[in-house]
Amino acid sequence: MKIECTIDGKALSLSVNSNKPLSLILMEDVGIKSINSHCRGNACGNCIVLLNDEATLSCVIPAFRLKDATVKTFDSYQKTRLYRDIERAYKATGNTPCPNCYASKTLIIESILQEMTNSTRTRTFGRNNLSLPGTQNEDNSLNKEAIIQELSLNTCQCMDMAELLQIVEIALTYRRRKRVRRH
Template identity: 20%
Template sequence: MKICFKLNGQGVKVDVDPLQPLLHTLREQLGMTSPKQGCGEGECGSCSIIMDNQLVNTCLIPTIQAKGTALVTLEGLRNTPKGLCVIDALLEAKGVQCGFCSPAMVLAIYHLLDNRVCANITPTDQQIREALAGNLCRCTGYAMIVEAAKIAARKGEGIW
């Protein structure tokens, strides 16, 4: 079946089994390597992307559900001012170790900061932890990732 959607701002059309997980379509047919295959059950968040302004687990979504949507992966954020702000903050806070969860963490922090009601208010530790709750990290213990979200909020004050 041919399915059309926007991926990182560009229109794409894929010919796939409509029930194939979106994760596989993104990785295998469209070359997006930032969403990772982790648990395959929506528990680890490694496959997270932003779909129509919502953070979602692509391992749980059949590709047909992407029809007509706007998808954003790390590949679409990494060269934008907001994406670079989050990436730089993660590096500054030393919130990247093995890197497996990092793309999803960037997207989760980006989503949190981009959807704040008031851009000049730094999210609390609790708000940041809630925003990251769907993403598992086995290396950092989260403190450095929480710190990275605070750094991104502070340093990106003019762009959010």
């Protein structure tokens, strides 16, 4: 099957089996070395990519779902200015994910930040499909349940949820400051 998609900013035309998982396409066909896919589809969460700006397990996405999609891996994401917000939040809290899940948790946090700073977007969060408009409650407080659902895409236990929520809140503060300065 021939698939047209964009991976890390490059328009590609790939000839692959329609059921081949995205993680293998990235490793074998595109040559991305940083994809960490050891669970073979058991959803450990260490193979997260941004698929159309949403954190997605690449080991469970078949090739046919890539038609006209945009995929961003940690390799290209870490070269963006957006990455600095999360990096600064890690430093501010003194907590960072372990090397095994660092890339995946960072991409999940980016997906959350994009959702929180783009008020026109609504999507389904996490494995349990918790469908909520954005990630803020009516009183403008963070919807921690929705954020926890999204963060649970990665099963590594190197950090507890309270630490991850704090990182999200701090990174969101940095991100919102940037947006205010631009307007």
